[in-house]
Amino acid sequence: MNHLATALSPYLQQHAGNPVDWREWGEDALAEAKRRDLPLFISIGYAACHWCHVMAHESFEDEEVAALVNEFTIPVKVDREERPDIDAVYMQATIAITGQGGWPMTVFAAPDGTPFFAGTYFPREHFIRLVNAVGTAWATQRTELLSQGRAIVQACAAAGPDLADVSDSCPVDGPCPAGAPVEASILDAAARQIHGSFDPVNGGFGGAPKFPTAPALAFLLRHHERTGDARSLDIADHTAERMARGGIYDQLGGGYARYSVDAEWIVPHFEKMLYDNALLLGLHTELDRLTGKAIHARVADETARFVVDALGTAEGGFAAALDADTDGVEGATYVWTPAQLTEVLGADDAAWAAELFTVTEEGTFEHGTSVLQLPADPDGSAAAQRFADIRRRLTAARDLRPQPARDDKVVAAWTALAVTALTAYAAHRAQPWADVAADRAARLLADVHTVDGRLRRVSRDGRAGTAQGVLEDHAAVASAYLARHAADPDGGWLPRAKELLDLVDRHFTTGDGGFHDTADDAETLVHRPTDPTDGPTPSGWALAAQAYAEYAGVTGDPYYRDAAYRALAVAEPVLRKHPRFAGGLGVAAETMR
Known part of the structure; x- marks a missing residue:
């Protein structure tokens, strides 16, 4: 041992x-x-x-x-x-x-x-x-x-990021200009650059492997809402629908896998991460609001249920992930052969389901197995009822298979993203159960992850770990508290958000308007990371700017508005040069226009 x-x-x-x-x-x-x-x-x-x-x-x-x-x-x-x-x-x-x-x-x-x-x-x-x-x-x-x-x-x-010097126009110890930190022309150009890398057939950006790139899609939706640009909305809409109809989305249990190994969203890398599902829940909720398409409402419903039911922990948080493997075999829980469909459904229903779900003798994955896809919904009410029954029976059969392991540690930033997404979903879709789940998770962050006035990165079984929260934790949790404040103004969430933003201000700022990813009193590593570009989630820098802007919007406090302005103005070259990897900055910049 x-x-x-x-x-x-x-x-x-x-x-x-x-x-x-x-x-x-x-x-x-x-x-x-x-x-x-x-x-x-x-x-x-x-x-x-x-x-x-x-x-x-x-x-x-x-x-x-x-x-x-x-x-x-x-x-x-x-x-x-x-x-x-x-x-x-x-x-x-x-x-x-x-x-x-x-x-x-x-x-x-x-x-x-x-x-x-x-x-x-x-x-x-x-x-x-x-x-x-x-x-x-x-x-x-x-x-x-x-x-x-x-x-x-x-x-x-x-090899730090290319940043702007705004010390004259927006000094740290003085007020910032009254206008927006990023000009509309720069945001419009950033959206056009993202448009240029769009895959018009399959949706998404680039080739294989293909990732959801949720921050960039969120920026396009914000850009559309400000400008009315139909192209930005169409790209987000088409990408979300293609993903939802592909193998990257679990057609039986709901929820998204991490990415697709191909450019057509057919074969996923099977692990399911909380952060992807939180961000994509938010995306489908917004698309339902903007387009009214039934697929976005359905996938939002199913993804919210997946987050709460499959990833929810006994203490009220959300588990980090489901494994890619089952008993050492990647995707074993999820894939099907025609013979397996027949065993569960009988010959007639199996043939019908195989056509709907593109399950073939050759297979779309390994060893003649297929990942379920749904290129089109069944047509007509009778077909829809038959489809619902087939999904129920297949789900019941799949539940009897060995299941992937769950990483049940609760990560502060990712749970916060889920709190924000579930709160918005609950309000838009009038689903009080989702609001209850969001509130429970936010209270876990407040009660368990907050230790001696500081935020801890992870907990498990109701016990906080020793690792201190990084920038993305403080910023994402502050935004989650602000989302809960909007849903429950008397819940004490606003002062909690302020406490976290003040911690960011004291411990994470660079002195020129930007942010380090680790606190100034954190463990000293060989160098201190600073990165305003997105990964699968918005960067901590972008989340912090967003949280500052949201808090200023609620309270009218100019201090936090200036902090958001300064952070975005400093990082403007990153958004201008690399917009597909700076969608989080784009969302925050659109918030301040």
């Missing part, structure tokens, strides 16, 4: 029985590396990650591999969802070294954490050679390794 048995993270606990002598990240691990004069082997992943499971099975459960790792390194396991700060630092280094990133992330570093080599997944034999090579190089070429590591860190620290 290694040192992970008492870890809060389900991902770390997955590795507690490995022969690798894993430690959690922290002072003890770094001190042990210094004491034994060995490099750190830092392995970063998350519980729902398919290739993390593969590398664990091939290498970390193997006695021979573990013996080498334990001899030549101090091995450290990191849950990227629990410690996004560590993940961000070493992901930047991995990309600098290899030109690409992903998980599992494999990093070798000096005892002080300075990385000198990094990669992602390595097959067993390759990994054995790598560990042996690191051990030899540490013994015989340490000076070169340390020099290389310092160069990597310096390059990463210097």
Whole structure:
């Protein structure tokens, strides 16, 4: 047994029985590396990650591999969802070294954490050679390794975002101009740039693999509402419908998978993440409001139910994810063959369902299996009733299959995104159960995640973890509290939002209007991450600007309005040059127009 048995993270606990002598990240691990004069082997992943499971099975459960790792390194396991700060630092280094990133992330570093080599997944034999090579190089070429590591860190620290200097027009200690922080022409140009990368057939942007890119779609909806631009609405509408009809959306149980491995949304990477479903619930809710299309209402209903029923925890929060694998097989819970349909439905209904769901003998996935799609709704009331009955029977049969594991830690930022989305959904669709679920989750954030006046990143089983909240946690939770204030003005949510925004102001600002991703009193890493660009969720920078703007809108307080203005004006070059990856900034900028 290694040192992970008492870890809060389900991902770390997955590795507690490995022969690798894993430690959690922290002072003890770094001190042990210094004491034994060995490099750190830092392995970063998350519980729902398919290739993390593969590398664990091939290498970390193997006695021979573990013996080498334990001899030549101090091995450290990191849950990227629990410690996004560590993940961000070493992901930047991995990309600098290899030109690409992903998980599992494999990093070798000096005892002080300075990385000198990094990669992602390595097959067993390759990994054995790598560990042996690191051990030899540490013994015989340490000076070169340390020099290389310092160069990597310096390059990463210097590779900051391209920002504007607004110290004259909007000084930190003075009022900002009365107008909007980003000119309408820049927002219009950003929308046109996003239009230019749109896939008009399949929806979405670019080719395979294809991601939902929810922040960019949210920006297009805000742009449409300000300008009436039909193109922005059409792109968001078409993309959302194509995703909802593809295999990336669970046609039986509701909820979205992480991404599609193809450009047509047919075959997903099967893990289901809370953050994707929260953001896409918000997208379908808005599209239902703007278009009135039945598909958006249906998918909003089903996604809200998925979040609450499948991801809801006993304490009132929302679990981080469902695994990509079932019993070590990716997608096993979800895929079907024609014969399996026949076994459940009988020949006539199975043939009809196979045509509707595009289940073929050849299959659309592996080993002749198909991922369910729904290219078109059944036509007519009788067909709709038959379809509803078939879905019910297939769901009941699927529920008897082995199910994917659930990562039931509660992540503050992601739960906050779900609170905001469920609150808006409940109001728009008149669904009080969703509002109750949103309120319970917000109260968990207030009561469990807030410890000694500071926000903790994760909890599990009602117990807060030790990791401090990062920028995205503070900002997303502040916006969630503001959403709850709109739904329940007497619930005490407004002062809670202010407390978090004041923490952001004191601990995360850069001094020129921008934000660091970690607090000034957080653990010191090899460099302090700062990134205004989006991942699958809006950046912490964008969320903070949005929360400041929302709070100013509710209270009329010019201090917070100026803070939002300054943050967006400073980051305007990012939005102008990389709009598809700055949709969160675009949403906040549209809010202030």
